[in-house]
Amino acid sequence: MISIYSSTAILIFSCVVAAILGAVLGSFLNCAAGRLAKDQPFIKGRSHCPACGHDLSVLDLVPVFSWLFLRGKCRHCGAKISPRYLITELLFAALTVACLLRFDLTVLCLRNWIFICCLFCLSLVDFESKIIPNGTLLIAAGAWLVAEPFLFESWTRTLAHVGTGVAISGGMLLISLVMDKVLQRESLGGGDVKLFAVVGLYLGLLPSMFALILSCILGLAVNLPRQRGNSEPFPFGPWIAVATVVMLFCGQAVVEWYLGFMGVSSTPAILL
Ligand SMILES: [Zn+2]
Structure with a gap:
């Protein structure tokens, strides 16, 4: 059976792949959740800036890095982009690596x-x-x-x-x-x-x-x-x-x- 623990090189490689996969999927899940919450179909249409409506290109959609390089701002209008994107991508990357480390390739x-x-x-x-x-x-x-x-x-x-x-x-x-x-x-x-x-x-x-x-x-x-007086x-x-x-x-x-x-x-x- 293949194990990520068979060598250090395989372990590091597996963790890097899992982190990238996790960040990409975290980005997708965040976007899908945002649409589901608004009762919209979750895989329809391209992502766009909520402030200026510009369609986002590949450069704007690289998980983690886009947000960091653009310093949390839209490339077109400079509107602030919520840190929720960065946090969800990093969190899901960490969860994916943790899942792989805990359960191996099974x-x-x-x-x-x-x-x-x-x-x-x-x-x-x-x-x-x-x-x-x-x-x-x-x-x-x-x-x-x-x-x-x-x-x-x-x-x-x-x-x-x-x-x-x-x-x-x-x-x-x-x-x-x-x-x-x-x-x-x-x-x-x-x-x-x-x-x-x-x-x-x-x-x-x-x-x-x-x-x-x-x-x-x-x-x-x-x-x-936080609930005091709030039912x-x-x-x-x-x-x-x-x-x-x-x-x-x-x-x-x-x-x-x-x-x-x-x-x-x-x-x-x-x-x-
Ligand atoms: Zn914009």
Whole structure:
């Protein structure tokens, strides 16, 4: 089997390729998310400057470098270009390299990377429009389904992952319905509930529970101080995405540590 760890030269080359691929895809996902948030078709038409309307050429569209060389300004009208472009391109390049380093050149790496693409895109859309697009969830669930025969370990494990998705999203749906009644407003978006169904498929029982707890902690810690007197719901999808990526990368280690702490010596397949 090919491994990026077979030599230092291959490792460096793989990381550089992954970083370039990640920056290009980060740029595409950012653009697609911006269009999805505005309910526009996400691959239609060329990108243009929102201030002067000039079509952007190849020189304006080189990820990371264009923004740096143009010092965050449009080449034609000098209007400021949001640092969001630079940040998303760098962040997704880093995530792609991290995914490759963690999972090596495997089907698991490709599957998890597609999932991270979907999480990244839906986070950007949710931040902007408080909507989680169904398309991103369908692509993520499809990638899981296609990869499962290649990664199959046992029926117990596969069914446990499907069951986790159903149980977590079902439980959250029930809680949100009760909270909607109590608070007399929408407490949790339908997109968040559907997102947890997909998270369950990927993570399995215990890592999904940890992701749920971590996402609540992150979401509340960041948003509650800003919510005072404001009853508007805040986007929860990005925090679910952050917690899910953390558990995707180190869920097994966290679960093993937790079970060891609880005095359980071997990890039953149904929990992971
Ligand atoms: Zn312009």
